[in-house]
Amino acid sequence: MARRRQAVTIKHVAADAEVSLQTVSRVINNEPNVRPSMKERVQASIDKLGYVPSIAAQRMSGSRSYLILAINDRERTIADWRTRQGTDWVDQMLLGGMLKCAEHGYRMIFELVDTHNDHVERELGATIAALQPDGVILTPPHSDNPLITAFLARRKIPFARIGSMTPGPGIAMTMDDEGSARRATEHLIALGHRRIGFIAGSEEYDLSNWRIDGWREAMDAAGLSHDGLCTRGDFSHESGVIAANKLLDLDPPPTAIIASNDQMTLAALDTANQRGLKVPGDLSLISFDNTPVVRFTDPKLTAVDQPIAATFSKAVELLITNGDAAVPHQPVVTAGSLVERGSTSPPRGA
């Protein structure tokens, strides 16, 4: 491996502009105490030579690394990739996060970390030590892992916790799961549904319970019973089939079901079809996530769209600009929206 050096360094620029290294550094970093004429001269040399500072060198001398690290759950992410279920969480994360980073001259780098590991701290510590990011974005289920949050707090690394409302260090951010579930439920109630089932997600994720809360609130507000109408899955298709069967075995069965992600909703759709139930005629369905596949089913699914890109964009923004300012103490919420498609209609006879 050939020893590789920077093609054009700050020294070349300094020599070309006939100034000191320090002056060039000041121009690069937009620091005060540089006369406009000087600044112009240096900038001209920079442009002429096509100089770009080395992140490594910048980092070495104690400044920022211009790196934002996004952490996802290893097991889950790899499983999603392997099975190709069409989950585009990572893509939406990149869309929001990378582009916002780029706007600020930052880079987003993305790592998989195993939460169910006793060595999370060590694993994360290694990544942090190697990369020295200026900020970290945690996603569920890491967002509420005390091992991780405490570690980052101790190291004084700014971080955002996506899908977390817990007070504590770091910026808590949510997509208003409770509100989305409430609005989805209200939508069904407005269509005339009285018995609305809910398939919750895995307890490992706090947002699973927030969604139940939203559904329950809407049911309560409308004076509807929710006895036995909530059942729990684990976000897998398989668990969705079990949950849907359980709900449809009820007497009377629900006329509508909200499921906490697309896989489980697709499972409910399959189950309904197998039982000879027409969607939406006999059963209305609302999904969570709005991944691409929900537009390719028959009927297309009405779904809660999660503002993943917007949330990551906001997270990056806060991490980068909040160096000085105070961290918001209330959770930062970016609300989702309900996308109406073909899987919802008034119930039979309404």
Add this chain to the structure above:
Amino acid sequence: MARRRQAVTIKHVAADAEVSLQTVSRVINNEPNVRPSMKERVQASIDKLGYVPSIAAQRMSGSRSYLILAINDRERTIADWRTRQGTDWVDQMLLGGMLKCAEHGYRMIFELVDTHNDHVERELGATIAALQPDGVILTPPHSDNPLITAFLARRKIPFARIGSMTPGPGIAMTMDDEGSARRATEHLIALGHRRIGFIAGSEEYDLSNWRIDGWREAMDAAGLSHDGLCTRGDFSHESGVIAANKLLDLDPPPTAIIASNDQMTLAALDTANQRGLKVPGDLSLISFDNTPVVRFTDPKLTAVDQPIAATFSKAVELLITNGDAAVPHQPVVTAGSLVERGSTSPPRGA
């Protein structure tokens, strides 16, 4: 922004183990000339202190950066993300690339570059200067952009060109587009089809033409005419509709169509449905890419699976290990496979 330093450095380890920096460095890098007992002692201190070398510092002192840079087309990638068509190219790339990188203690960084920009060189140069990657992976349409390949060659940065067969610097890698198209065509011929239409992709991608070649070879080998049976789209749904209509207006129309990606195949499916044609009864369809959505259509699409993850995995492997060894001069090919689903059957009356 607080001045952040490495928590535990090579110095701490050296002090703890009571050896010189250099010895620690040797242990880290698995270099020779360290007695096993010494190595053990140092390793114990490393583990005890939880030391992890800083990439920035390693890079600074002239060694590797342990970074592999993957480049995708900015416009296309962002459009895919925004429209949420279900393309999981990026995910599969990450699956293959990141995991293989991790195996070797490397990291994959992923950037968007605008090919249609006169300043590609500058844009890429900036990224390279900032990151100093040990290797670069190019994807279409960058893989054959002479501005880019020449730049990397000049800078002596090892790189792989995915979807390229052109001789020249860098490692050419393909997914055997020609063979896949040939096999897909042969499959249809074996089913009894004689008139098989082909919807090609944009000319900007060399692989579009390789796929045409494969189709044509199979048609020729079976003694079938391909006059007028090949039309070109640009990978968009819209262009697929136009192309499908053009083919189905033929007299006699084809009994089967192969389209060069999933979007165009879905367009062909829509078009067939609109014309009252049953798939696969009246028209068989084979798709390229095998993204998640093809399993959610009715019928599910028979598709050519592109070994994206495997190809990136291989690319990373070659880039990391080929520091010394010679770069393969033949294109490295990883063949795709045909996944049979419900959109293919013998033609009516066969």
Add this chain to the structure above:
DNA sequence: TTGAAAGCGCTAACAT
């Protein structure tokens, strides 16, 4: 407003 000097954490090159 500008410049000079010191050092960040690590490795290559050169001792020993």
Add this chain to the structure above:
DNA sequence: ATGTTAGCGCTTTCAA
């Protein structure tokens, strides 16, 4: 087999 020295490219002191 181990240690010492001199940077890598940049920013942070501190001085002028």
